[in-house]
Amino acid sequence: MTTIAQPTSDKIQILAHVQYDAPDALSPSTVAPDPLAQFRAWFKAVSTRGSVREPEAMTICTATAAGVPSARVVLLKQADARGFVFYTNYTSRKSRELTENPNAALAFYWREESRQVRVVGRAERVTREESEEYFHSRPRGSQVGAWASKQSTVVQDGEIQARAEKLKERFGAGEVPLPEFWGGWRIVPDEVEFWLGKPSRLHDRVVYTRVEGSSDDAPQWKVDRLAP
Numbered sequence: 375m376t377t378i379a380q381p382t383s384d385k386i387q388i389l390a391h392v393q394y395d396a397p398d399a400l401s402p403s404t405v406a407p408d409p410l411a412q413f414r415a416w417f418k419a420v421s422t423r424g425s426v427r428e429p430e431a432m433t434i435c436t437a438t439a440a441g442v443p444s445a446r447v448v449l450l451k452q453a454d455a456r457g458f459v460f461y462t463n464y465t466s467r468k469s470r471e472l473t474e475n476p477n478a479a480l481a482f483y484w485r486e487e488s489r490q491v492r493v494v495g496r497a498e499r500v501t502r503e504e505s506e507e508y509f510h511s512r513p514r515g516s517q518v519g520a521w522a523s524k525q526s527t528v529v530q531d532g533e534i535q536a537r538a539e540k541l542k543e544r545f546g547a548g549e550v551p552l553p554e555f556w557g558g559w560r561i562v563p564d565e566v567e568f569w570l571g572k573p574s575r576l577h578d579r580v581v582y583t584r585v586e587g588s589s590d591d592a593p594q595w596k597v598d599r600l601a602p
């Protein structure tokens with residue numbers, strides 16, 4: 375099947391019409407009462423089947439105080455009762471934006487399962503203890519890498535590798551400490567949508583919206599179906 379046609383050298387035109395047909399169904403009357411429980415159920419099902427190579431990969435969209443957005447992929451490391459956690463450099467572009475504007479959005483796309491999960495929420499830093507625990511669970515090379523990279527700054531070819539070599543010597547065989555400029559963010563959701571692909575673009579969409587005034591620790595949710 376031709377999926378991509380390039381009729382001229384200056385244009386990519388996608389002609390394929392991929393059909394989605396997830397075997398299960400999704401309805402506000404059958405989903406879990408809270409979106410993080412529903413997310414854990416979907417994530418567990420997808421991970422257990424092994425069909426999606428890196429289901430923890432998610433796009434996170436941040437924005438400056440003026441509302442200029444930017445998006446990139448990071449890895450989910452924890453989905454607890456309060457929200458979705460990932461780790462990064464606190465001086466990176468995304469962290470700078472989350473510090474000046476905590477509003478953020480996430481999107482997971484699990485192509486092989488015809489599923490998407492979308493989150494809108496507010497970012498908060500995880501505790502130092504949580505970052506310590508995660509940092510020390512990483513491979514040693516990644517721990518040194520975190521020290522070596524002033525993430526999102528302009529660098530010269532080879533600069534980061536040279537810095538990593540020096541840091542390796544400096545740390546020797548001892549413990550690599552958690553840099554004070556590195557740690558986790560938790561996206562506390564106000565809205566979570568589950569999307570299941572169906573034929574003829576008649577997809578199932580179920581959205582949870584936090585009831586205004588309900589707390590982050592015991593949120594209440596309104597659950598609706600959205601038109602595809």
Ligand SMILES: Cc1cc2nc3c(=O)[nH]c(=O)nc-3n(C[C@H](O)[C@H](O)[C@H](O)COP(=O)(O)O)c2cc1C
Pocket residue numbers: 431444445446447448449450460461462463466467468469525526
């Ligand atoms: C699959 C994948 C996973 C990634 N995971 C992370 C991650 O967990 N944390 C991180 O800081 N960057 C991760 N990155 C790199 C980011 O996409 C991005 O390049 C980096 O964080 C700098 O982003 P920023 O300059 O917008 O802050 C990942 C990239 C890919 C493609």
